[in-house]
Amino acid sequence: KAGVTQTPRYLIKTRGQQVTLSCSPISGHRSVSWYQQTPGQGLQFLFEYFSETQRNKGNFPGRFSGRQFSNSRSEMNVSTLELGDSALYLCASKSLTTEAFFGQGTRLTVV
Amino acid sequence: GEDVEQSLFLSVREGDSSVINCTYTDSSSTYLYWYKQEPGAGLQLLTYIFSNMDMKQDQRLTVLLNKKDKHLSLRIADTQTGDSAIYFCAVNQNNNDMRFGAGTRLTVKP
Numbered sequence: 134k135a136g137v138t139q140t141p142r143y144l145i146k147t148r149g150q151q152v153t154l155s156c157s158p159i160s161g162h163r164s165v166s167w168y169q170q171t172p173g174q175g176l177q178f179l180f181e182y183f184s185e186t187q188r189n190k191g192n193f194p195g196r197f198s199g200r201q202f203s204n205s206r207s208e209m210n211v212s213t214l215e216l217g218d219s220a221l222y223l224c225a226s227k228s229l230t231t232e233a234f235f236g237q238g239t240r241l242t243v244v
Numbered sequence: 245g246e247d248v249e250q251s252l253f254l255s256v257r258e259g260d261s262s263v264i265n266c267t268y269t270d271s272s273s274t275y276l277y278w279y280k281q282e283p284g285a286g287l288q289l290l291t292y293i294f295s296n297m298d299m300k301q302d303q304r305l306t307v308l309l310n311k312k313d314k315h316l317s318l319r320i321a322d323t324q325t326g327d328s329a330i331y332f333c334a335v336n337q338n339n340n341d342m343r344f345g346a347g348t349r350l351t352v353k354p
Binding site for chain 2: 137
């Protein structure tokens with residue numbers, strides 16, 4: 134059974150640009166959550182999607198958005214990038230009866 | 245306040261025991277988890293405990309749960325340098341959502 138796949142693994146963008154990150158969950162998992170991890174703030178919840186609907190949302194500005202497709206794959210988008218958006222972005226997938234499984238993450242560097 | 249809280253840093257000497265603490269707010273949580281993140285990797289499930297248990301032991305790991313105080317801890321006996329990592333506490337909510345703490349960075353000094 135394939136694990137959670139995040140692409141790309143590494144990304145460098147300049148301030149003001151926008152970026153789209155992708156997450157393919159474990160087959161059969163309908164819940165996909167996104168997290169931002171930084172050394173200073175630790176792991177912070179961005180949002181969760183379930184069956185193509187945003188079910189929960191963390192305390193992040195509107196520049197951070199996401200969506201989920203009918204095959205449960207999810208994307209998150211960050212517009213008007215700021216230096217402080219540099220972080221490891223982690224995706225986790227979950228079924229109703231299992232714990233969360235994480236991808237390796239996408240490391241975004243904003244210069 | 246946050247649903248799940250844990251301190252960000254812990255430093256111990258090799259051979260000592262490490263205790264990582266976590267507090268949570270949702271008393272209906274039925275499963276409580278500890279995840280480990282090694283450098284450059286995603287989070288991996290380390291161990292978990294059901295809410296009807298007080299303690300779970302797995303080799304060098306001991307999980308203690310105090311439901312009254314909503315306090316969860318992870319004890320690592322005979323801590324090794326290879327245990328250096330970030331440890332995350334997580335609880336499931338009554339609607340099956342999972343909430344994670346920010347993570348505790350454990351540094352093991354030789």
